[in-house]
Amino acid sequence: MDETKPIFGKSLTLMQDDKTLITQLQQKDERALALLYDKYSGAIYSVILKMIKDESKAKDLLQETFITVWEKSYQYDADKGRFYTWVYRIAKNKVLNLLRKPIKLIQTDDFSVYKEKEEEISFDAEHLELKGALTKLKDHHKIAIEMVYFKGLTHREAHEEMGVPLGTFKSYIKQALKQLRTSYTKSVSFVLLMLTHV
């Protein structure tokens, strides 16, 4: 089991590093922001992309999210939750605000009003593909998680969308998370098993 130590050691170090980095971020350390960006931007970008389905807007929103992280870092309280959760919520709010914005109308020279010309949307459908343990879930579990986690729907909106009672929907989420956890534990165990046999 000696070989397992580096894994825990590393994850502990990572956690420790995060704590230090966040403190440095709160002290306006640019390097800390860059490192935290490197770690979290991928996961956050995925959420933004899946919600907005527009790469150009997603890039802007990701940048705006991390600018908010930079400017409001003093608001983050580690006792209340993980740094990832905090950034996730910032990003989600930014996307929802943009999605809820009314369609811009522009006035032309002859005083008639047209809908703003729709910009060309660049989006690769691959971005919507789910990866990892989530893919192994039953469809209704997978969809339920996808709706609340990646599409930005509330539980109430999502259960209507799925056409199941709210209580049922909530239990979908619970079961889905439970299965994910099991598969994570399994994969960790598998890695540990592999390591012990190397």
Added chain:
Amino acid sequence: MMMGDKKNIIEDGILEQYILGELHPSDEKYIEQVLASDKELKAHFDILEADFEKLGFENAITPPKSVKDNLIKDIRQSKSSLQNEKAFPSSNSFKFYFGIAASFAGLLLVSSIWLYSQLNKLESDFQTVQTDKKELNSKLDQLSKTYKESSEFYAVLSHPETKQYVLEGNDLMPDGKLVSYVNHNIKSVVINTEGLPELDADHDYQMWADVDGEMINMGIIDKTQPLLAMNYINHSESLNITVEPSGGSEHPTVERLVTNIYL
């Protein structure tokens, strides 16, 4: 939303909704309080949070490098603009001190103008005072003179040896008369001119003393003075008054003798 007890919170999926940011801010506050006070619930929450995070990391999509570049550029710009803002106060403080200096200069100018005008006023006041002083001095001189004369008149009139002579007017001056006070001891003659009729501007009364048949000038009578000291002439036998051309004569115009009296 009714949160209820710990069991409800867990079963109702409230922690999941909390993590996903779906709760109302007031409900969020409530959950935070419960989590802070309930270690078991917090442990459950920590697992859920880790699950969501793991889910996120498994589905990560690497963003284009340009986003990070722009982000860093952006915060550097905001930093430098902050520094500029910090640098700005110095120029503000320059403006501030310049403003104070300008205010002082303005005040100085205004007060200088005021002082200059005050100086001018004081100078003119001083001139007035000087003039007044001269006037007062001359008045004082006059008063002193008048007082001296009055004292002399009083000395003559109150002297026990002073004799009063009333010179009645003759046919040429039937209604006129002159009262004279003669003191041989102190050799003074004082006359009261009030009884003499007014003359035209071309003529004056003149007084003469007769000494051995010769008329000696005692002086022109100034009608503006009620009491008048005349020259005392030794050995005078009579006092005579004639009407002479304005300014008086060296010799009396006998034809125009208006009154006389023998002493």
